[in-house]
Amino acid sequence: MSSNAAAVLQARELQKEHTKEKLAVLMVEDSPAYAELVLRELRKEPLDLSVALVDAPQQFERRLNESVPDVILADYNLGEWRGVETLDVLRRLGLDVPVIIVTGALGDVTAVECIKQGATDYVLKEGLARLPEAIRRALREKEERRLRRQVEEDLARKVDELARSNADLEQFAYVASHDLQEPLRMVAAYTQLLGERYRGKLDANADKFIGYASEGAQRMQVLIQDLLAFSRVGRKEMVGAEVDCNGVIKDVMVVLSTAIAESGVTISCDDLPTIWSDRTQISQVFQNLIGNAIKFRGKEKPRISVAAGKDGEVWRFSVSDNGIGIPREHTENIFAVFHRLHTRSEYPGNGIGLSICKKIIERQGGRIWVEAVPGGGSNFQFTIPVHGEVAA
């Protein structure tokens, strides 16, 4: 071989040496001869091995405190203790290290027992050729466990952060709207007083300006009250009870009787179920949905139908109308706070009703959405768990 070729070969060997996977093995074995047999098998693999050997419980624990190995190969029968007992120590120390039982003979029952107690695998000493693959599998599984734990921890942290930021926002909305009410009440009262005392006594512009200021203050009061109502939904404790939805609809019709009479709407209602819910809140949902169906009526004579049916584990309600409908691209964002598709002069409102409905339904473990009605109109649907628990 030329000296050049020898140098290339040597360099390759060095590189291989460099790229070898590191593996720290802790052997729990009281027979040096067996330990040597196991090592011989492992040395056949392209591994950068570091091996420590212990044979007594105290020694095992001391070794773990010094450094944590990648894998533990434990003999089953160690005289005064057993290899599976290493698992108790690992659990106590909160360590996730795969343990492979390497043993001369192991009955099926004992083997199953070892796995049950948490051993990753077992390898018989006559079948040591299987050991490298058993180690690789154990390490793969450990890595998968680590990744799974990481994903779960990330998710839990994100959920926690979201809950905290939602609670902060809710608190902010509550405090802001609550504390703004008082100064605003003063602005509204004094602009109204100005209007009453000085109307016609200044010039025409002054009357107009005072009118605008007074109207603006009143509008802001309504907005703030709505915002307060929205943040209260999340703060108020829910009172779970059996609620007959037929009774709820009857009450809602009474509240909306003026709008019903003025619009000439026909409301048809199926026989509705009795559900587990918070009566006040579910009434608010029906009132908002039916109120909207009346408000956003089209040119045709308005018709509304309310229906419900069991859909697996949930009750599914629908409130559909033949009104102006909702463009597909807005079917999601109309549920956001203050989101509206029209000016107040076209249709009155503040865009808070549907966001309150969404909050109420989601708090009860349900879902709310809207679909288009073929031929025009909207079909609002929501679900409530059949065996729902009303969270506080």
Ligand code: ADP
């Ligand atoms: P508001 O009724 O005060 O505007 P909502 O939050 O109840 O607020 O509704 C948000 C928007 O969703 C409404 O402004 C309207 O554009 C649309 N919308 C709600 N219900 C209907 C409906 N039944 N038909 C058509 N559009 C609707």
